[in-house]
Amino acid sequence: MAQSRENSALREDLLAEAARLGFVAAGIAPAADDPARAERLREWIAAGHHGTMGWMEDRADVRQGPTAMWPAARSVIALGMSYAPSHDPLALEGDGERARISVYAQGRDYHDTVKKAAKALARWLVARAPEAELKVFVDTAPVMEKPLGQMAGLGWQGKHTNLVSRTHGSWLFLAAIYTTLDLAPARPHADACGSCRACQDACPTDAFPEPYRLDARRCISYLTIEHKGPIPREFRKAIGNRIYGCDDCLAVCPWNKFADAAARNQAFLPRAELVAPRLAELLALDDAGFRRLFSGSPIKRIGRGRFVRNCLIAAGNSGDAALVDRVEALASDPDPVVAEAAEWALGELTAAP
Structure with a gap:
């Protein structure tokens, strides 16, 4: 019971520290692989829908889930950082003189900013739980951040396949920290797309x-x-x-x-x-x-x-x-x-x- 209370307190402090470091969304997912998700990935690749992104096929086995990459993993800390625009992303549609650049690329490279914050969170966690082993990922490894984000309660994968948050819409950069710590997971987020298309x-x-x-x-x-x-x-x-x-x-x-x-x-x-x-x-x-x-x-x-x-x-x-x-x-x-x-x-x- 004492161990359970200790882990619960660590979890709450961890989520608070994530917010302090700039993550507007954070949650815990179990590290167990998901056979249904792995099968959907295999079907997607078999259909050729990955195009020339050969790395999706080359490491498809590792993308089955966290433990396929790292068997020692027990929990995943899923993180989201907002890049919500203040202007209409569609405003320049049809403008012959101007070009349109995706909102996410109009500012600083997100890899650097998000990874710096995720590594700071990892250091904080190791200081609190020295026995913990960690791996930090920001879009540069075979990690399925979006389904993990759904499992951690950050949002759900919408019909456009991106993560959607009730609070932050479609504008989240995602990161994941795999850990050997056994942290209580969140409840997976339900799909809220409904009949919208x-x-x-x-x-x-x-x-x-x-x-x-x-x-x-x-x-x-x-x-x-x-x-x-x-x-x-x-x-x-x-x-x-x-x-x-x-x-x-x-x-x-x-x-x-x-x-x-x-x-x-x-x-x-x-x-x-x-x-x-x-x-x-x-x-x-x-x-x-x-x-x-x-x-x-x-x-x-x-x-x-x-x-x-x-x-x-x-x-x-x-x-x-x-x-x-x-x-x-x-x-x-x-x-x-x-x-x-x-x-x-x-x-x-x-x-x-």
Whole structure:
């Protein structure tokens, strides 16, 4: 009984410390693997819905659950940090002069901020429970953060497959700490999507073959961030002016009306130059200029070539003849993917009305 009371007190203090460190959502999940979740993952990969993200397939066995990765794990501390926007993520839709960057990438790279806070929480826990062994994860290991977040009571995986919180909507960066401590788990969060299909209907490329299942090969976030080659022509018009990611399925979620931008970590305040950047200026970026502009940003990891490719797709969709000279200059770019996108954009911009 004394051990139970001690663990209960540790759990409550842990959640309070997580809040002090900037996590607006925190909970405990059991570390046991989930066979049903593992089977859904196998089906998703077998259908090819992971696209070229080979790491999903390569370590699918480890993604079955926490103990598949680390048999000693007994509990998972699931954490969420808010990046709720104060502006409408869809405001620039159809703007031919401006480009759209996903809300999560308009501020500082979340990996650094979230991992720093998660490691601080891990150090606090070790100080309180020296016998504890821990592993900290922030989007860089085969960890299924979203279902773990649901098991820990943070929210539920919506029909768009992302975690949804009653308090913070769709705007949470997630982290997980695996531990050998046996902490009392929260009650899993119930699904609250009901009959709503706003996220499904909002998708410009019809990337949801069914609710709760995403075909990444059709997803604009995948196409503009993960996909390395030419973007398939069937999706180029639907991409519009989105040059890094897509917020449409998240932004239309009705639960976002409860999300408060005041809860956002200040590190994720949007940089003014990334909220509504001009396509003409982005098309002029060389490698050095790209690296300067996106220093400290998650956008930097895709490299100048992939980024300019995306900007050229947006230019081709813009209808702005003033961009022709910038696009034409990129038709001879040494990167063949950039050159191909420039040729396509030129054809769109100079086509007879």
